[in-house]
Amino acid sequence: MSERVIPLIDQRLRSHAATVPAVAVPATGLLGDALGRPLRDLRISVTDRCNFRCSYCMPKSIFDKDYPYLPHSALLSFEEITRLARIFVSHGVQKIRLTGGEPLLRKNLEILIEQLAALRTAEGRPLDITLTTNGSLLQRKAAALKAAGLQRVTVSLDGLDDAVFRAMNDVDFPVADVLKGIEAAQAAGLGPIKINMVVKRGTNHGQILPMARHFKGSGIVLRFIEYMDVGATNGWRMDEVMPSAEVVKTIHSELPLVQLDPAAPGETAERWGYADGSGEIGVISSVTQAFCRDCNRARLSTEGQLYLCLFATHGHDLRQLLRGDASVSEEQLASAIAAIWQRRDDRYSELRASMPPDASTGGRRVEMSYIGG
Numbered sequence: 001m002s003e004r005v006i007p008l009i010d011q012r013l014r015s016h017a018a019t020v021p022a023v024a025v026p027a028t029g030l031l032g033d034a035l036g037r038p039l040r041d042l043r044i045s046v047t048d049r050c051n052f053r054c055s056y057c058m059p060k061s062i063f064d065k066d067y068p069y070l071p072h073s074a075l076l077s078f079e080e081i082t083r084l085a086r087i088f089v090s091h092g093v094q095k096i097r098l099t100g101g102e103p104l105l106r107k108n109l110e111i112l113i114e115q116l117a118a119l120r121t122a123e124g125r126p127l128d129i130t131l132t133t134n135g136s137l138l139q140r141k142a143a144a145l146k147a148a149g150l151q152r153v154t155v156s157l158d159g160l161d162d163a164v165f166r167a168m169n170d171v172d173f174p175v176a177d178v179l180k181g182i183e184a185a186q187a188a189g190l191g192p193i194k195i196n197m198v199v200k201r202g203t204n205h206g207q208i209l210p211m212a213r214h215f216k217g218s219g220i221v222l223r224f225i226e227y228m229d230v231g232a233t234n235g236w237r238m239d240e241v242m243p244s245a246e247v248v249k250t251i252h253s254e255l256p257l258v259q260l261d262p263a264a265p266g267e268t269a270e271r272w273g274y275a276d277g278s279g280e281i282g283v284i285s286s287v288t289q290a291f292c293r294d295c296n297r298a299r300l301s302t303e304g305q306l307y308l309c310l311f312a313t314h315g316h317d318l319r320q321l322l323r324g325d326a327s328v329s330e331e332q333l334a335s336a337i338a339a340i341w342q343r344r345d346d347r348y349s350e351l352r353a354s355m356p357p358d359a360s361t362g363g364r365r366v367e368m369s370y371i372g373g
């Protein structure tokens with residue numbers, strides 16, 4: 001009989017209070033952290049719920065009907081999210097990614113997208129607004145998302161073989177419906193579309209070549225992600241990680257590849273182009289190749305905790321500032337956020353790279369479904 005694992009501490013409760021510093025930090029768009037890294041990319045989780053149970057993210061044994069999901073009142077409202085997003089943009093954020101849980105489960109998400117699409121950078125440019133989804137509801141929602149101002153989508157898809165895909169999502173969801181969702185996104189103009197495939201050795205590594213063949217020449221960029229030790233519930237083991245170098249070698253053996261230059265600083269994916277010019281793939285090597293040096297990403301959890309690293313053990317409670325008794329001005333909020341970013345020295349992947357395989361870094365980490373990928 002399998003035992004239910006009960007987390008000792010609910011990580012969501014662990015946070016630092018965000019405070020307004022005595023000396024104001026004006027928003028110049030040039031904010032740097034303790035390692036000199038700018039703030040450019042904000043990932044906003046709009047729900048901690050999901051209709052899939054991918055074993056590497058929300059294993060069924062933990063995320064069952066008794067799991068204490070956040071009540072609606074704990075979630076940031078669209079107005080609160082937009083208020084914070086405007087301040088992040090004043091500090092230099094240029095790209096916003098909506099994520100979750102499954103972001104398309106959040107009711108009326110189009111309204112939030114409309115509000116975010118109206119924001120402008122200090123130079124007066126619109127933001128790059130994108131969304132990561134499991135694709136299950138895309139067929140129904142693609143056109144409305146585009147109309148609201150969403151520019152692109154990234155769809156997670158871990159295989160083309162129906163049996164493998166159903167086993168990966170663990171709710172028996174058919175792959176054909178996700179493929180229809182991708183088609184709908186393409187038809188709606190939500191491109192260039194990216195596909196994320198998490199590779200788990202022994203589970204779906206046999207899908208690497210079928211996926212590469214399928215998306216080659218389609219204009220869609222397929223990206224292979226190393227299975228990461230995020231959260232505390234997925235039972236991560238190093239021997240289930242397939243290093244990106246091996247993924248590239250597997251594809252190259254049948255479909256020759258050449259390495260391409262990075263598209264932008266801080267870009268997580270290493271780019272490889274098909275030698276015949278029919279498109280490109282990406283590999284995200286968060287386990288075997290640290291990329292913290294250029295990490296310019298902040299994450300805002302569903303209930304308004306600011307996380308400075310995917311592997312952080314604490315958030316910074318911005319919701320308490322928004323909802324506290326004293327009404328906080330935009331300048332005070334901006335100063336509070338700036339002070340948090342200025343102290344940031346997180347570089348978990350680099351530190352892990354210097355540890356023996358399977359070593360624990362200590363501390364319980366927050367779940368990916370809570371802060372978003």
Ligand code: SAM
Nearest residue numbers: 056057100101102132133134156196227228373
């Ligand atoms: N539900 C949406 C989806 O699946 O696209 C958005 C949220 S999901 C947490 C965001 C991304 O994180 C997905 O591409 C997913 O594959 C990835 N992810 C989740 N757990 C992971 C893990 N342990 N290692 C690597 N990637 C992971």
Ligand code: SF4
Nearest residue numbers: 050052054057101134
């Ligand atoms: Fe849901 Fe995305 Fe996590 Fe899969 S990876 S369980 S689809 S949040």
Ligand code: SF4
Nearest residue numbers: 292295309310348349
């Ligand atoms: Fe950024 Fe943390 Fe990932 Fe390093 S480990 S790249 S700091 S999110």
